[in-house]
Amino acid sequence: MEEEARSFLGRFVEEFPAALEEGTPLPVSPLSRRVTLEELHGESLELGRRLLAARGAPAGLSALLCQAALSQLLQNDLSPFHCAQEAGNNQEEEQEVVLLESEAVQRVFLNKLIEVTLAWSQDFSKHPPPPSQFLHCSVHTIKNTRRKMEDKHLALAEFNQLLGIQSQDDSAYYAVFDGHGGVDAATYAATHLHVALSKQESLQSDTGLALKMAFKLTDDMFRGKAKRERLRSGTTGVVVLIQRQELFVAWLGDSQAMLVRGGQAVTLMDPHKPDREDEKKRVEDLGGCITFMGCWRVNGTYAVSRAIGDFDQKPYVSGDADCSTTQLLGDEDYVLLACDGFFDAVEPSEVPHLVQEALRQSVGDAPLDPSEDDAGLKVAQQLVCHAKEGGSSDNITVMLVFLRPLKQLLAQNSTTGTQQ
Structure with missing residues (x-):
């Protein structure tokens, strides 16, 4: 398990040695164009899991990395990603829903994921992989x-x-x-x-x-x-x-x-x-x-x-x-x-x-x-x-x-x- 985790981290660092630059295509496509704050949790975790699974990440390590990246994202001020209200939308309940531009906010999430993964790869001893589930x-x-x-x-x-x-x-x-x-x-x-x-x-x-x-x-x-x-x-x-x-x-x-x-x-x-x-x-x-x-x-x-x-x-x-x-x-x-x-x-x-x-x-x-x-x-x-x-x-x-x-x-x- 440890060897598999180290191997994955090495490959990931080679592919993503630094944060994604603004304007470059995301390595994995967001599920939605716009998301609510409530939906951000699920969509970010799914995006992270897909990115890591496609690169052979052990499931336990992937789960911990995605959770750590999401926790860091949610500590950010997300107001810069709020969508402007669409013209002609006069329904009060719709105006109460805060929507975020998915691609922009998910770029931040993926950069958090890259940052966390780089940090863990540099100090692997502090982040040993969890024991694999027997099921x-x-x-x-x-x-x-x-x-x-x-x-x-x-x-x-x-x-x-x-x-x-x-x-x-x-x-x-x-x-x-x-x-x-x-x-x-x-x-x-x-x-x-x-x-x-x-x-x-x-x-x-x-x-x-x-x-x-x-x-x-x-x-x-x-x-x-x-x-x-x-x-x-x-x-x-x-x-x-x-x-x-x-x-x-x-x-x-x-x-x-x-x-x-x-x-x-x-x-x-x-x-x-x-x-x-x-x-x-x-x-x-x-x-x-x-x-x-x-x-x-x-x-x-x-x-x-x-x-x-x-x-x-x-x-x-x-x-x-x-x-x-x-x-x-x-x-x-x-x-x-x-x-x-x-x-x-x-x-x-x-x-x-x-x-x-x-x-x-x-x-x-x-x-x-x-x-x-x-x-x-x-x-x-x-x-x-x-x-x-x-x-x-x-x-x-x-x-x-x-x-x-x-x-x-x-x-x-x-x-x-x-x-x-």
């Missing part, structure tokens, strides 16, 4: 036959380090967002929901409440952006947070998470679908309706009953997330997160056998060294291929978070077998 993650996504890819995902084993959370308990965050009507809502949720979660006072005392509030805050924040930029998209989402030997799942819509324990599928949640009895009643009690138009839809429009965005159909399409909590006993194999493009073609009960076969093909019977964990990356890819072969034409995203070493899973499967 191995396998992700694969495809556009499939759809015209555009509207799924987004995020895997943050270094949740505390990236968000500057001081806690003795490590937290790991995983999320899949399935956008519709465009990718904007999914991109927004993947950029901001984990930041919103980190700001919840109840995160340590009532994690389920914190997750629900984070979904709500992200929906409210996206409403402002959608209004300013005339966006109409929406996204379902499923988030898994692992901390203190507990696994929390929060979700909106029909993206799902499931657990496999001892080779057996464990249900963690009930997806929000328009034809689910309680969802149908909720919509109808509000004066809406559920109709069948190729599939069940809310008011004849959206095929989801809860989502971030879709503001033309709020409150029928609710922004209120649900949450479940599962105690981790130590015998769990992995948790799988996926969009409906996967679960519409694959039954949860099929997953343990599919993963067992994928592991067998990827790793075989040879002893698995911890350094060979990259073999697990092929598991998600094979699951995605299976869903496509099963008839899915939608975007497909599959993420597996292994809760024990792959070697143990292979040993367990060879001795006991996995029941379908």
Whole structure:
């Protein structure tokens, strides 16, 4: 780990020996033209992570560098980057929103990131890399036959380090967002929901409440952006947070998470679908309706009953997330997160056998060294291929978070077998 960190720092210093000069192109493009102060946190962290990941930075070191650079940015006077109010904008609530010129303020952030990285490379002993998280993650996504890819995902084993959370308990965050009507809502949720979660006072005392509030805050924040930029998209989402030997799942819509324990599928949640009895009643009690138009839809429009965005159909399409909590006993194999493009073609009960076969093909019977964990990356890819072969034409995203070493899973499967 130390050798990998030193190697990255050396390469980075060679590429960025000094601050970016004014007027030169940024090495990574900002996500937005204008950002609010509230959005600056998520967009800066995402920009930093993208820049460092593209240059092979270890994830733990990247998280610490991005957090340090963001902390320094927020100590600056940001008023020089405020946007002038646009002519003809007479809406009071819009006038209250402070918008920043994204490219200008992100140049300052990236220069802070360069400055921090240079300082750490010069005195590496004061900034040893954090221990790597043990959870191995396998992700694969495809556009499939759809015209555009509207799924987004995020895997943050270094949740505390990236968000500057001081806690003795490590937290790991995983999320899949399935956008519709465009990718904007999914991109927004993947950029901001984990930041919103980190700001919840109840995160340590009532994690389920914190997750629900984070979904709500992200929906409210996206409403402002959608209004300013005339966006109409929406996204379902499923988030898994692992901390203190507990696994929390929060979700909106029909993206799902499931657990496999001892080779057996464990249900963690009930997806929000328009034809689910309680969802149908909720919509109808509000004066809406559920109709069948190729599939069940809310008011004849959206095929989801809860989502971030879709503001033309709020409150029928609710922004209120649900949450479940599962105690981790130590015998769990992995948790799988996926969009409906996967679960519409694959039954949860099929997953343990599919993963067992994928592991067998990827790793075989040879002893698995911890350094060979990259073999697990092929598991998600094979699951995605299976869903496509099963008839899915939608975007497909599959993420597996292994809760024990792959070697143990292979040993367990060879001795006991996995029941379908």
